[in-house]
Amino acid sequence: MKTRLQYRSDLVVEILSDLLFQAVNLVFILVVFGHTQFLHGWSRDEIIFIYGFFLVPFAIFSTFFNIWDFNERYIVKGEMDRILTRPIHSLFQVILERIELESLFGAVTGLAVMIYAGSLLDLPFHWYDPLIFLLFVIGGALVYGGIFISLATIGFWSDARTSIMPTMYNIGNYGRYPVDIYNNVIRYILTWILPFAFVGVYPAAYFLKREEWYWYSFLTPVVGLAFFILSIVLWNTGVKRYRGAGN
Amino acid sequence: MDKYIEMIRIRFLMMLAYRTNYYSGILIYGINIGAYYFLWSAIYGGKGNIEGLSITQMVTYVAVSWMARAFYFNNIDREMATEIKEGKVAVELIRPYSYLGMKTMQGLGEGLFRFFFFSIPGLIIVYFIFPIEFSASPVTWGLFLLSLVFSFFINMQINLLTGITTFFLFNNDGLIRAKRVVIDLFSGLLLPISFYPIWAQNIMGYLPFQGISYIPSMIFTNGFKGADVYQGLLFQALWSVVLLIPISLIWWAARKRLVIQGG
Numbered sequence: 001m002k003t004r005l006q007y008r009s010d011l012v013v014e015i016l017s018d019l020l021f022q023a024v025n026l027v028f029i030l031v032v033f034g035h036t037q038f039l040h041g042w043s044r045d046e047i048i049f050i051y052g053f054f055l056v057p058f059a060i061f062s063t064f065f066n067i068w069d070f071n072e073r074y075i076v077k078g079e080m081d082r083i084l085t086r087p088i089h090s091l092f093q094v095i096l097e098r099i100e101l102e103s104l105f106g107a108v109t110g111l112a113v114m115i116y117a118g119s120l121l122d123l124p125f126h127w128y129d130p131l132i133f134l135l136f137v138i139g140g141a142l143v144y145g146g147i148f149i150s151l152a153t154i155g156f157w158s159d160a161r162t163s164i165m166p167t168m169y170n171i172g173n174y175g176r177y178p179v180d181i182y183n184n185v186i187r188y189i190l191t192w193i194l195p196f197a198f199v200g201v202y203p204a205a206y207f208l209k210r211e212e213w214y215w216y217s218f219l220t221p222v223v224g225l226a227f228f229i230l231s232i233v234l235w236n237t238g239v240k241r242y243r244g245a246g247n
Numbered sequence: 248m249d250k251y252i253e254m255i256r257i258r259f260l261m262m263l264a265y266r267t268n269y270y271s272g273i274l275i276y277g278i279n280i281g282a283y284y285f286l287w288s289a290i291y292g293g294k295g296n297i298e299g300l301s302i303t304q305m306v307t308y309v310a311v312s313w314m315a316r317a318f319y320f321n322n323i324d325r326e327m328a329t330e331i332k333e334g335k336v337a338v339e340l341i342r343p344y345s346y347l348g349m350k351t352m353q354g355l356g357e358g359l360f361r362f363f364f365f366s367i368p369g370l371i372i373v374y375f376i377f378p379i380e381f382s383a384s385p386v387t388w389g390l391f392l393l394s395l396v397f398s399f400f401i402n403m404q405i406n407l408l409t410g411i412t413t414f415f416l417f418n419n420d421g422l423i424r425a426k427r428v429v430i431d432l433f434s435g436l437l438l439p440i441s442f443y444p445i446w447a448q449n450i451m452g453y454l455p456f457q458g459i460s461y462i463p464s465m466i467f468t469n470g471f472k473g474a475d476v477y478q479g480l481l482f483q484a485l486w487s488v489v490l491l492i493p494i495s496l497i498w499w500a501a502r503k504r505l506v507i508q509g510g
Contacts, residue, residue, distance in 0.1 A: 017428070028437055
């Protein structure tokens with residue numbers, strides 16, 4: 001972190017370009033709703049709220065699970081050998097080395113967007129909502145973390161370069177919108193196989209008081225935990241198989 | 248001229264050597280087209296057409312914009328930034344060709360490769376997956392291809408401009424990223440320009456970005472009728488020429504600066 005702060009202008013630029021990216025997505029929603037009242041029964045402000053919610057777990061994920069280049073950085077370059085000689089769990093150490101605190105700024109944007117949309121929607125607020133929010137955000141971040149750690153472990157089995165990570169980032173974007181606009185197959189995939197819907201719509205539905213989705217909302221931490229545990233199991237198996245770069 | 252054609256050829260062959268990278272690219276673009284397909288279907292709901300585009304035209308618009316992006320999009324700005332930062336550009340400058348010309352030709356080689364190995368197969372694949380309609384008129388196809396050539400040049404010129412700024416800024420990674428996001432939005436890749444509020448459309452009329460994606464895609468989907476098509480092409484042609492002015496000015500300033508640094 002200290003080395004990062006030395007390049008303060010880079011940091012500002014990075015935060016600004018993230019903000020710009022988020023602004024583009026909001027502009028898209030705003031322009032689209034200039035032509036329609038409802039998106040499959042969801043109003044403009046609800047969609048914005050879902051997007052704002054999505055940004056929070058996504059920011060936490062980008063801060064702590066920065067492992068999209070794990071294969072190139074650790075396996076191909078042999079850095080993994082160094083990690084394995086240390087006395088803490090290898091995954092934990094990789095995560096610690098790659099923390100990017102500046103990504104947390106996205107959570108601030110997300111909260112601001114949520115509060116703005118929430119105030120337009122007159123959402124009821126209970127004392128326990130922040131706690132549930134925290135639980136869902138952690139769940140969502142774990143879903144993302146679990147999926148991407150699992151993908152990173154592919155590196156233990158095959159050191160070929162794959163573009164599966166960027167593909168997955170693009171699939172993740174599907175979770176920003178209500179899943180009922182997709183067809184059943186995609187909805188099923190987004191719920192049970194690549195559960196990106198648990199990062200956006202499902203947990204946000206609780207705060208939007210969409211009772212038909214409550215069941216899914218409260219499944220968020222469970223799914224997050226399940227996928228995260230699965231990824232750790234995969235990681236541990238992968239580490240056992242790992243033989244190091246070179247011979 | 249021969250040497251520039253050679254540059255196109257070399258870049259083309261280089262891309263051919265790494266072609267496996269592109270199969271996943273088609274998948275990624277397919278995923279993006281899919282996301283927007285569902286989104287637009289939901290947006291249209293029961294509506295027959297929005298701003299003169301039917302849902303089929305809209306889906307075609309999305310598909311063709313992404314596949315056209317495969318052709319015009321390149322990372323020449325990032326390559327230039329690296330070459331300038333590492334000082335390689337000094338060697339390039341004493342070679343017997345124009346540096347910017349070389350970069351353009353490399354971009355063209357890359358673009359041609361992607362056009363044949365990415366855009367065309369990609370378009371055929373998405374044609375079978377999504378309800379897309381291709382125009383039967385060869386005139387439309389011809390005008391579309393002409394328009395696509397202009398989009399390549401406009402995008403290339405903006406890339407060159409961004410690349411040259413490395414001479415002046417210590418680190419322009421942020422600028423490059425920002426430029427990419429702005430182009431995706433204002434070029435009409437994500438949203439047809441005609442969907443924006445009128446005031447925004449007026450502002451964008453003074454900017455070159457819609458020449459990159461909106462105009463060729465509207466020609467392809469028959470969203471433009473009659474005079475609109477030629478106006479669009481004229482808009483693109485004008486910007487392709489106009490953009491040469493800031494490029495030569497800033498390039499002149501950059502070269503001067505480089506000499507000062509060296510001496």
